[in-house]
Amino acid sequence: MAYFPELVVRCRIAAARARLFLSSGEAAAMLEKRIDHSIRTVFPDISAAAAHDLYVRHWVSMRKFALIKQYLTSLQADELNAFLDRYVRVEGREHLDAVVESEAPVIFVTPHYGNFAAGCLKLIKEIGHRKTINAFYNPPLKSRTSQGFEELFHRLGYGYHALFNDDTAVLKALRVLKRGEALTMMPDVFDITGHVLYVPFFGRLIPAMAGTALFAIKGRANVIVGYNCPGAGLASTLKLGAPIHYERTGDVETDLPLLTAAIFSELERQIRAAPEHWMYLPKMGDLLADRLPVDATAHAEWMGKLDNATRQFASVLPEWPDIMDELKSIPLDVGDGAGHVAGSKTRPHTQSQTADGQDTPTARRPLVL
Numbered sequence: 001m002a003y004f005p006e007l008v009v010r011c012r013i014a015a016a017r018a019r020l021f022l023s024s025g026e027a028a029a030m031l032e033k034r035i036d037h038s039i040r041t042v043f044p045d046i047s048a049a050a051a052h053d054l055y056v057r058h059w060v061s062m063r064k065f066a067l068i069k070q071y072l073t074s075l076q077a078d079e080l081n082a083f084l085d086r087y088v089r090v091e092g093r094e095h096l097d098a099v100v101e102s103e104a105p106v107i108f109v110t111p112h113y114g115n116f117a118a119g120c121l122k123l124i125k126e127i128g129h130r131k132t133i134n135a136f137y138n139p140p141l142k143s144r145t146s147q148g149f150e151e152l153f154h155r156l157g158y159g160y161h162a163l164f165n166d167d168t169a170v171l172k173a174l175r176v177l178k179r180g181e182a183l184t185m186m187p188d189v190f191d192i193t194g195h196v197l198y199v200p201f202f203g204r205l206i207p208a209m210a211g212t213a214l215f216a217i218k219g220r221a222n223v224i225v226g227y228n229c230p231g232a233g234l235a236s237t238l239k240l241g242a243p244i245h246y247e248r249t250g251d252v253e254t255d256l257p258l259l260t261a262a263i264f265s266e267l268e269r270q271i272r273a274a275p276e277h278w279m280y281l282p283k284m285g286d287l288l289a290d291r292l293p294v295d296a297t298a299h300a301e302w303m304g305k306l307d308n309a310t311r312q313f314a315s316v317l318p319e320w321p322d323i324m325d326e327l328k329s330i331p332l333d334v335g336d337g338a339g340h341v342a343g344s345k346t347r348p349h350t351q352s353q354t355a356d357g358q359d360t361p362t363a364r365r366p367l368v369l
Helices: 004-022 026-042 048-072 077-087 093-101 116-127 149-154 169-178 211-218 252-273 281-288 296-308 310-316 320-328
Strands: 088-091 106-109 133-137 160-164 182-185 196-201 204-209 222-230 236-240 350-353 359-363
Touching (some): 026 048, 077 088, 088 093, 116 149, 133 149, 149 160, 211 222
């Protein structure tokens, strides 16, 4: 028989879905219009009906995540353990077992995708007695999306430590990797500070923080991308891939963009498969707007516009002609229609295997400006 509080959560999820279908008015229309812009930026060929369906699925997924997170915060350790056993399964168990059996450090890249709170709790439960999970993220005072997670992840009573992103965090993160522990983080693309790389993402070059790749290289850590993919009701699947493979050169300045691009290639693959579960889908329109295209034709058009504006730019930015010469010198090799960029002759496109044994591209050459 179902646990009564869980039935309440299920009913609230169903009620939220019903309210969406019954909603009307200017506020609802404005919200859909804003998300529709992002959807069409990411998927320019999507039909109006499919875009509306994706909007509905995204809204329901985000509301479901909020309600389940709220429910999880009400549970004690034994209740949390029971919930995780009942509703969260692991796909890619062999990769998790390898992490537990190895003394090597590991970085779990954990995007805000699906019910990632339940996924992180499952990760703590599975390996927390052998490796401490150190979560590297912005403190709640700096980022509203971080609120409530520190207390929730401590609720199991073991295997978790928060590393808030401050002046001491980098040194602390390197120390935990040196001890062979686990670090969870995600290369930021919205709150950009410090060392920035430009990597391919949905056919555009976007700025991304280099910290995740830097920690992996300096800490000699494997990098595993994980998603908690929602299922029916309260169920979800913690999906863990094989450690990301890329062609190491031994040169940090070369390896940083290669590994960062490999991470974003894997992230794009998952978002394309099920975009409704990505929290930042509504922000994609602004993220990709006016970014340098990876597609050769669009790239040429974009560069032509910049060339035509050289006189105006140079009047306020004397070094602009040199910047244009640098941009024009970047080799551009276009891969498949999904926005994947083939590697150059010196940095070939590489592959690794997913949990189901299928070959998937995990690295592509970034174009670094």
